[in-house]
Amino acid sequence: MASNFNRRSNSLGSKKNSRADKTSALPSSVKGRPSQDRSVRMPQNNRAGAKKQTAARPPQRRVSHSAYRDANVSLPSNRARNTRPAPVSSHANSRRTSSYGSSLPNVDSSYLAGQGSRAQGRGSARQTYRNEPLRSVSVSQVRSNRRQTQQKKSRKGLIIGIVVVIIVAVMAVGLFILSRTDLFPVNKITVSGVHHLTDQETAQLAAVPEGTTLLNVDAGGIEGRLESNPWVLDASVERHFPDTLNLNITERDIVAVVDVVIDDNDNQQTWALASDGTWLMQIPDRNSEEGQQLAPQVYEDVDAALHISSVPYGAVPEAGSQCNNPNISNALAIIDGMSTELADQVKSVSAASSDSTALTLNNGVEIAFGDSSDIRDKERVCLELMREHPGKIAYINVRTVNKPIWRAV
Secondary structure, X not given: OHHHHHHHHHHHHHHHHHHXXXXXXXXXXXXXXXXXXXXXXXXXXXXXXXHHHHHHOOOXXXXXXXXXXXXXXXXXXXXXXXXXXXXXXXXXXOEEEOOOOOEEEOOOHHHHHHHHHHHHHHHHHHHHHHHOOOOOOOHHHHHHHHHHHHHHHHHHHHHHHHHHHHHHHHHHHHHHXXXXXXXXXXXXXXXXXXXXXXXXXXXXXXXXXXXOEOOOOOHHHHHHHHHOOOOEEEEEEEEEOOOEEEEEEEEOOEEEEEEEEOOOOOOEEEEEEEOOOEEEEEOOOOOOHHHHHOOHHHHHHXXXXXXXXXXXXXXXXXXXXXXXXXXXXXXXXXXXXOOHHHHOXXXXXXXXXXXXXXXXXXXXXXXXXXXXXXXXXXXXXXXXXXXXXXOOEEEEEOOOOOOOEEEEO
């Protein structure tokens, strides 16, 4: 210990002498450098800051070689020895004193062995990398390699595309050949979604040719023929192997039944009108021969639909065409614009003109509604009057919504 102390003091003394020699060697006349007889004072703040930094710096921990000897672990290389050791697990409570007298926590032998093996592995890998010969690569060679890689990728994509085209072509040819055979013939036709058309009428509309198979069936032609009927809103053909063809149909619903004058003699016809304004069909008498052939659902919807009457003579309706009568359009707009509270009570509508539309409720109250403007305000006035005078009103006029008129029974 004494010899070490003497060596350190001698080294410190030699350092001080070398600094003094360097200071004496400096010329005093050089601008910007202090002469020998001048002293440079350090600011007080800098001294204090230096002391604080020195005091705040944590002391370095020294580990004696005896700790490694006790654990029977070979010392790591210089690079691994200079690295900071990993923190020791918290469960090591007992402490060991090194040869320098400082307290040292017990070191786990497995941990030290792992650190040593890692350092040796890194050293061997680094040595292998150093032993490999250096190679020089030109820019043209790099570009050539890149070009070859791109060409390989393009060839691979071209090959995949060719294979896909070949597979699709083979499948198309196979389907074409199968469609010319009698494989999967249509032996049964089913219908779904129809309520106003009978199965016989639907089969006649579809007109599936004899000898049709599920592979060569003309689905577009069948759908077009079905949608030509006013009752059919949408149609689709479904194949069910091995021998069934299903016709899936979406029908239009009856929204109103209209009494239309067809000549100057005031002869009338009753027509069913769909919600999209399509004339569906002329409703025959249910006791007639034609009426007996219709589906029962037709007359059930007719009885539940809105009845529009007093339509003046004009264009005669045609099945499948759109209704362009302004009186009928005004009446439908009034019903569509109402809330269900009053619309459900409307039994019939008189559409003599667009500005004189009249409603008849289920309780017999007649409402002069006028045109389709201010529908909700007119509806609110009618409901308030019927609430204030229940069962006592026979007539309400709301053509001018600000000046309603009503008449008692």
